Amino acid sequence: MINNLRINKNNFIDQTIRISFKFNGKKLFGYKGDTLASALLANNIHLVGRSFKYHRPRGIMTCGSEEPNAIVQVGKDSSLTEPNVRATEIELYEGLEAFSQNCWPSINFDIGGINNFLSPLLPAGFYYKTFMWPASFWEKYEFFIRHSAGLGKSPTKPDQDLYDHQYVHCDVLVIGGGISGILSAKLSVAKGLNTMLIDDKDYLGGSTIYQDDDIFKINNENSNVWLKKQIETLNKIPNLTIKHRTSVAAFHGYNYLLARENLIDHLNIDERKGKIRQRLWKIRAKKVVIATGAIERPLVFSNNDRPGVILSSSIKKYIDYYGVKTGENISLFTNNDSAYETAISLNKSGVKVKVIIDIREDSNSILSEQVEKSGIKILKGYTVIDTDGYKRIKSFDVMKLSKDGGSVVGNKITYKSDCLGISGGWTPMVHLFTQSGGKLKFRNNDNVFIPDENKTPSKQISVGSSNGDFELDDVINNTVKNIKIFLGLDKNDFENLNIKCSKEKQKRNIWLLPSNKPISKTKPFLDFQNDSTAKDVKLALREGFKSIEHVKRYTTTGMGTDQGKLSNMHALGIIADTTGTNMGDLGTTTFRPPYTPLTFGAIVGRNVGKFFDHTRRTAIHDWHVKNKAEFENVGQWKRPWYFPKNGETMHQSVQRESKAARESAGILDASTLGKIDIQGEDASEFLNRVYTNAWSKLAIGKCRYGLMLNEDGMVYDDGVTTRLAENHYIMSTTTGGAANVLSKLEDYLQTEWPELNVYLTTVTDQYSTMSICGPNSKKIIKKVIPNLDLSDQSFPHMSFKNSKINNVKCRIMRISFTGEHSYEINVQSNYAKDVWERCIEAGKEFNITPYGTETMHLLRAEKGFIITGQDTDGTLTPSDLQMDWIIGKKKYDFIGKRSLYRSDTIREDRKQLVGLLTDDPKEVLEEGAQLVESLDKPIEMLGHVTSSYFSPNLNKSIALAVVRSGKKLKGKKLIVPMENKNINVTITDTVFYDKENKRLNA
Amino acid sequence: MFIINCPYCGERDQSEFSCGGEAHIERPKQPTELSDDQWAEYLFMRKNIKGIQFERWNHIHGCRKWFNVVRDTSNDKIHAVYKMGERPPIK
Structure with a gap:
């Protein structure tokens, strides 16, 4: 029985433009101006979905964002399809395709409908009660529960649409384009204020714009005619911005609001290409007027959820x-x-x-x-x-x-009847007011929560029915009166309007309407989307849930995509009635953003793909790309990980690179290490205070390794600092710690030691660093800088020289993170690639081998050098790392010193850094693997592996680990239990290679 | 997202700042002379007040200066902003 239920009288739908669309595969048509819901109703389609739990047939129930039932899947395209869209809010466009959700195999025959007959077995908390025991069975239940639950389907491919963010500042933001919003905006612009008016519809005027009856008159015109004239005058006011199809999602503190504007969802598909789909407005308003209106309440009686029951x-x-x-x-x-x-x-x-x-x-x-x-x-x-x-x-x-x-x-x-309209009164939309931190008060005579004007957190005001005024004369008079005070206005045109309207004489409210049957035999629905009934709320109360927040979660009332816009008040009312409490004392559940669901696209805006995060590349990056480096992300940096040759695996590359670095020469791009330039007459004293070791006596031209702690005594960062001049140092930090170290040092300088004359400047990007190591490194440097004296007497380990490479000024440091004879060249970044290429060219005859972070990690592990952040995790002291030698015991103070002898840090059974060798030298441990002494249950975990590699230079597997009381356990056998085997290991010294440091000066 | 009146730059969005926790906790001048308990008091003990709290803030994405803020944590209202080393303008 499909017939057209359209009448040929109205001013809002353009019946000359026919639009065809599909619903559940069936071709239908509507007109320009229709929503999907109005077009479906015109085709006599009420049944649009199945309910969540009992799979009961559900129909369109409202005409706005509060819609609980008519939520549909729009579109079939695997990247553009959108679930959970309210049919009442989609404007009809040519080619629209929508589908019912939560029904299988079809809307008319849904197998899940059997739940309806099982409903006595599915009370509130059913899932909590039934699937708790035994816990191990959850995995088995989960598959079936997840399969039968759920609303729409997520797209499976990336979203192709464009989304945008934009900031805007205004004097007055008016939210809602109904009659009170229009009046507020008109008063605001008349005062000369920069005003923004936002409405979620494509037209202004709210519900008054179609109130065409001579019961409601303003200045002797029907209210809709009068309002239409007011709206027409809004055009072309320079200090007024009107945003249609824009919904305020969140109202944060200090009048900061987020609003989502829909720009193309109403257009035909072929008109959308290249256009932005949604824009998220980030609004900072000096004053906010909330004119969001009210929504009608349903009535709660048995089987009040049938299709055809509409507000x-x-x-x-x-x-x-x-x-x-x-x-x-x-x-x-x-x-x-x-x-x-x-x-x-x-x-x-x-x-x-x-x-x-x-x-x-x-x-x-x-x-x-x-x-x-x-x-x-x-x-x-x-x-x-x-x-x-x-x-x-x-x-x-x-x-x-x-x-x-x-x-x-x-x-x-x-x-x-084939349609039953229900009206249970009105609920002011106070969501945004409470989101901003405002508190509500309860009005007993008509059971509404309205904003408490004395508990308003920012410069804002609620007007119209969102402030609890429901009759036309009250709406207009109170809006004008209150806005006049709020904006500090003089006389205005709207103060003495002649308003005629009907006044309600009697009020009566019954939250749960009585029936001739016992309540157990009825189905009075509260939350239509989540299928919770008045019975469920009463059951929750019987089971001891008292707080509204608990009842909500236990019964799931108000937890759907509609966030209980229709159900919350009735749930509160029934709780109040059942427990004999006043609703005002009970309070409401918390209203949280967003007011209506936001797309992920709108939230992330342009910050997708390569714009998701910054990418930092070193000055030598292009060379690495050209030479087929595989890259690793280290913070925001792209660092060469390894340089595979001729189809090598990562393991093969790393083995080759590691051997080459020890046997002849290797070169590493170390530009990502943090570099902080430290100057000022108190620079030495400053370093004394921030590092654990002594700095005052470091000669100019010398380098020193330093360990930085937190005030709690735990290792925070490390690196080599060089004294360039009397009051001038350059500090290097870890790659990941660079920004935080600078902030931490600034913090101490500004707040604890303002008396120190020290200036810190980050120069990480300004200088590039390349490290050349291996027995032939000296020969290569000699070729690149022939006139530099490289003798150990003139240029010993841990010293630096200023020099020039082909007329480019550089700083050369003899420091080593591999244990090999090494040079670190620092040059201005714009010359770095040229200098790097000269080194490569000079090193050719020595098979100079570029290596990446993986080989660097392996080489330093052979020497037992730590990497902060890999071998440490913020719980290890220098002593735990067996680095007691770096503590300046004679120093009066440094950051973290006092913590090194707290009762907790001097415990001998702390986790401590040790070396590990596997009994089978070919067995490489997994980083993070646990270490145990015995497999008798309960198994005690003694520590874990922090670094592990196969060393080609030692031809065996090596690892670093932290182990409880590890320092005392050298030679002890432990077990690393893995999923399918147990690996036997022995605790050793942390230094595996060249224990005497002979190679540094080789 | 509140607005903070940086004493060096003026009013800026909260997203430009980072909070450094409770203010006016001075690092002891002679840590080595403190007992474990006294050091722990400095190191670990912080107030978590619902109401007026004195906080350190850093204009990290601006002038990078540290300063103090008096904030009501129950509603984020900022009652005063003052430079490091200055006394709180209100109690």
Whole structure:
């Protein structure tokens, strides 16, 4: 029974532009201006999804962002498909393809629907209770649970769309383009303030813009006509920016807000190419006006979730705005006056309203009297107790309410209807206010939480129905009055408007409506998306959950993609009623950003792919690329890892590079090491305080290795520092520690030792460093710098000379991280590649071999040199590393000194650095592997492997490890238990190669 | 994301700064003369107040200067900003 439910009367849909789209593979059409939801309803399609837990058929229930049911998968493309999109918010475009979610094999026949009949077995906390024991079974349950749960499908390929971020500053930000937002913006721009007006729809005017009835008049015009004229004057105001299709996601402190603007989702696919899809606005506003309106509440009664049960105000919008009838035979069920507005709209459009069920006894307002006059039947003091129909509501049962509203009396009456509008009153949208840190107060007479103007954290104001004003005269008068004070305005045009509207006379609210059946036999849904019912909330309370936050998590009420926009108030109300608490005392759950879901694309903006993080390349990078280096990421740096030749594996390359460096000559690009230039008359004293060893006596032209601790005594960084002149040093740090070391040193200089005259400058990028090592390194340097005296007397180990390579000034240091005779050349970075190539050329006859970080690690491990961050992890003291020799015991103080003899740091059973040799010399240990003494359970872990390599120079496997009391355990046999074998190892000295350091001067 | 009034640069976004924890904890002049407990007091003990807290901040992506901030941790309101070495303008 597909028929067109479009009426030919309206100002908002362009019925000259037909748009075709597909839903679940079926070709349908709508018009320009439709949402997917309105187009589906025009095609008489209500059933759009299955519920999460019981797989009950669900239909479109609202017309906005609060929609719990009509969430669909849009598009089929594996990189552009988007799950969990609200059909009520997608603007229709040519070629739109949407699918129902959470149903299999199809929306009309869903196997999971069997859960509906099992529902007595699936109470709140079912999964928690059932799948806890035995714990080891979880792996088996998980597959089935994950398979049957879940909403849409994620795209499987990278997103091809463009996203953008933009900052904006304004005097006044107005959130919401309804009547109160428009008035606020007009007042703000009239004062000359730089104003931004944001609305999530493609049009302005909120719900007033289609309120076309002479009950609601402003200055003798129907309210929609008056508002339309106001909106027209907004065009071309230079100090006003209007953002359509933009939704504020987050309101942070200090008036910092995030808003997502949709730029192309409403366009036809072929018009989108090359355009930005979404822009995330980062807004800093001096003042914020929240005019986000209110959303209608449903009513909670048994089987209130059938397709065809729709919020009453949404029925009104579908007929007045989209010109779509949500049924041929509509009834309304309400506890307030707004359903009567819907009845008037339907009546005018020629849709028969069968009956209005009003739980109030007496509601003789202008609105209700007008409806009564039109001959629509009204049952006062009645309630709906149940509905019937599976994929669409067919009928509903009504009974009279008792005086106290706690039960039903009399006989059941059944009405046939294909659509039931429900209205349980209104909930102000206070999400953004509370996100910003504002506190709410509870208004008892109509059960709403509204912003407490005395507990507002920043310069902001809530106006209109988001501030709890629901009647047209209150909305306008209070908005104008409050904005006048907020913005400090003089007289204005809106102060004495002649406003005519209906006023609600009676209020009555029952959170859980009574039924003629015991509650256990009913299904009164609260959270439609997560399938939680009033029964679940009551069960949670019986089981001892008291806090609203706990009840929420236990029952999952309010935890769907709609974040409980429709369900939270009823859950609170039912808890308050059941426990005899005042709702105001109970408080609400926390509203957290985002207000509506954000795409990952909008969050990351342009920071994807190569823009995700900075990449740092050394000045010699191009040479490495040309020579086929494999690269390793070290922080943001790209460092050559190894240089494979002729299809070598990494292992083969590293073995070759390591042998070459020890047998002839190797060259390493060490430019990434941090370099800090230290100058000032107190530079020596400064170094004394930051390093563990003594510095005052270091002669000019000499280098010294230093260890830097944290104040807690743990090793933080290390490196060689060279005294260039009396008051001038250059410090080198680890690659990864460079920025932090500089910050730490700055911190001490500025805050603890401001009396020291010392200046720190980072020169990591300005200088490039290449290290040439091996027995032939001296000959190569001799070739590159023929006139430099390289004798050990003139240029001993741990000293430096200024020199020139082909007229390029350089600093040459004789320092070694490999244990070989080595030179480190530092040159200005823009000459580095040239100098590097000269060294390579000069070294050709000695088979100079470029090596990467892996060989560097291997060579230093052979010598037992630590790498901070690999062999240390912030829990090791110098003594733990067997480096007691570097502690300046005579020094009065240095960073971390006092901590070296705390009761904890002098324990002898601390983990300490040792060497390890495997009994089988070919067996290479895994870094991170655990060390144990025996395999008897419970197994005690004694430590772990920190570095491990196969040494080609020793022709055996070597490793460094930290082991409890390791210093005392030399010669001890330990076991490294692996998944499929146990490896026997022996604790040794940490130095494996050239223990006498003969090679340094070889 | 709050706005911090750097005493050297003026008002800037929080993202330019890093927080260095509680302020006015002076490094002892003679650490070697302290007992384990006294040293531990300096090293480890920090307040975690809900309310007015004195903090060190560094304009790390700006002038790189350290300074002090008086912040109410319950609502991020900044009551005062002052340079290193200066006394807190409020108690």
